Amino acid sequence: MSVLNEVLDANKKYVDSFGEKGKLALPPARGFAILTCMDARLDPAKYAGLSEGDAHVIRNAGARASDDAIRSLVISYKLLGTKEWFVIHHSNCGMEFFTDVAMRDLLSKSLETAALGSEGFYDVGKGPGSNEGAYIDWLTISDRDKAVIEDVQRIRRHPLVPSNIPIHGYVYEVETGKLLEVPGAKQAGAAK
């Protein structure tokens, strides 16, 4: 079966057991938001105990505090009333295995998927590639805990972020499912 049909089939089953969820309100019932990574192994609803309607979930490559993540967070509180935020990176994140230089080089060689070896990603595809990757900041990570603190700090210092919103910095451990507090993130994310 194709991926599309698998998704639509799974959706039919979800619709059949949908119950009263159609009555949920637009603003998150539990008043908080989570920024986390797109990684397939992470299910924030499961690892943080969210039911439909509870909390905003923002996800991108690396759980980085990109301009777009901040756009989403500001909408989340200003229009929909969240008052507490989590930044949750994770162990074994793909963003730790490459650099801007490496990504730009890979993309310049081909647009096919690269392979991952002990030395990092290497290209196996056929060209043509594209130079467009040189114009993108890939927001890679070289130090996990430091990246969490920097992301928390970037959000904390943003002029549109109210001073009274606590921002929690955590790492999700993909090996155990555990949320680990990042030393130093508490101070960086403390409400002003």
Next chain:
Amino acid sequence: MSVLNEVLDANKKYVDSFGEKGKLALPPARGFAILTCMDARLDPAKYAGLSEGDAHVIRNAGARASDDAIRSLVISYKLLGTKEWFVIHHSNCGMEFFTDVAMRDLLSKSLETAALGSEGFYDVGKGPGSNEGAYIDWLTISDRDKAVIEDVQRIRRHPLVPSNIPIHGYVYEVETGKLLEVPGAKQAGAAK
């Protein structure tokens, strides 16, 4: 109990039933990615039938094809091998209820949460506000189906997106849980 303690308590229960999930591989097992909205009512793992390890999930305010969403999608296929993508907006999206002008005006008045009335959002907070909102494109939505098609097209036309990746455009109906195909999105998202 505080939100933080609730999340950590839920996480403990998840860890206790974690099973063999610590052995999941980094690349998504089912080779696809979903771009969807941060809305609290959406649980893409549930509405699309995803288990941990299956697929990348990217989320932002509106499920928009922002530069950051495209950064994440390009990493998703180039480094981690996804070959099929979904763009899934939803009904009753908050992004339909305001405009850049309205958001900038609200933020300039105060940084507290606004209220939603029949005429849209209105400010109830005390100043000071900030002019910083004038420098952000909030990526609001005025026509739901058109926005899906535009997002699919923006991704389709991006120079770093390989021509053979299908991109599916859908709307999740929050009233029923159903995924509805957007007329015209199929053509816009077809592999070249």
